[in-house]
Amino acid sequence: MRFSDKLKQLRNEKKITQVELAKSIGISDRTIIRYEAGVVEPPLSTLITIADYFNVSADYLLGRTDSRT
DSSP states (O other), X not given: OOHHHHHHHHXXXXXXXXXXXXXXXXXXXXXXXXXXXXXXXXXXXXXXXXXXXXXXXXXXXXXXXXXXX
């Protein structure tokens, strides 16, 4: 599963909108839309912020493991 799919899945599991996620991690909702569409991938600092927010590992977000922690 790609980063974009995992991000969308995690967001939907938490039942939050793209706008709510963007505000929570300090980026624009347009950026979240682009991440979920697979247009761009986040820089390392944002990837870490997203992993921390969802309490998963960066490796999970990157598809390197199926284990969330």
